[in-house]
Amino acid sequence: MIYDLIIVGGGPAGLSAAIYAGRFRMKTIVLAREMGGTVVNTHLIENWPGFKSLSGVELMEKIGDHVKSVGVEIRQAEVMEIKRKDKNFLIKSDGGEFEAKTVLLATGTKHRKLNVPGEKEFYGRGVSYCAVCDAVFFKDKIVAVVGGSDSAAKEALLLSEYGKRVYIIYHREKIRAEPINAERVAANKKIEVINNTSVLEIRGDKFVQSVMLDKPYKGKRELKLDGVFIEIGYDPQSELAKGMGVELDKRGEIVMGRESQTNVPGVYAAGDVTTGSFKQAITGAAQGVVAANSAYDYLNKK
């Protein structure tokens, strides 16, 4: 079977594209290593129109059900390589090979590491990249979130529901949270922002016991705590794109045009992996939808 469209990635961008592609009656399949994408790590989404508040998991379950209702399959498979096969594309995955006339790369991002001593050693022993997963282990404990993004602020707010004290350690002057979340951080008595400061090392024995800062905080460079949540941003997962000659920018993001097209005819891109500057579930979804429409037009003109 030759698919009209194969979507690589199971986040908001890929699955929104799948809804449209299904309704366009394109033969479509979604190949996703992890269903839901990085947004499933979000405790609460409060800016998806129509839903005042829902979790990332809830949103993706709803979107996943929507995809299935239009007859598009979402398959758990990791794509290893995509290459040309005559006019089509051959997609090699750990779940077999697939052939498609067009491809949408909605491969998202992966968590950036801090790259300091102790990070790897204490992963799962006080170091975490997922507050929504692991916050419960830090009831009445002291934790820090490293990073100053909106995601970091949201993680700190979630952690404050469990821990007795939450530090936000950020290397710049002022955290970059959405103003509504910055207000919540400022009003939260458990949260303390340590600005203009970096973490140099994570220390402990069996579990994390402290972090070393690059400058003293309240007179000490060593800050005692039980948990470190690292939220310093994401890097694009664009290796597949690179391997098939799709143009990337210097950050490794896929250069995406207004119609979600790439430089390779028949190959589209959407979501956090692209050069789109405002990385949100909803912008990714919109780019995915545009990509589905562009692929549809492309096949009809052929």
Add this chain to the structure above:
Amino acid sequence: MNVTVYSTSTCPYCKMVREYLKKRNMDFKDINVAEDKAKAQEMIDKSGQMGVPVIDVDGQIVVGFDKAGLDKVLTK
């Protein structure tokens, strides 16, 4: 084969693990460590881990949604 999944209700990777085990038609015990402090400690003692999911397959521990790691202990 005795399979136990230590998880929390909000953890997305726990959900992926449960779905994957179901796909493989594996029976498993699911323990919510957010609600059961003793079991949370049991998990930490067994795995040295303070993060979920942790999967115990006949005493062999897999951490996180590690498909390859799970496949390895499940096919033994």
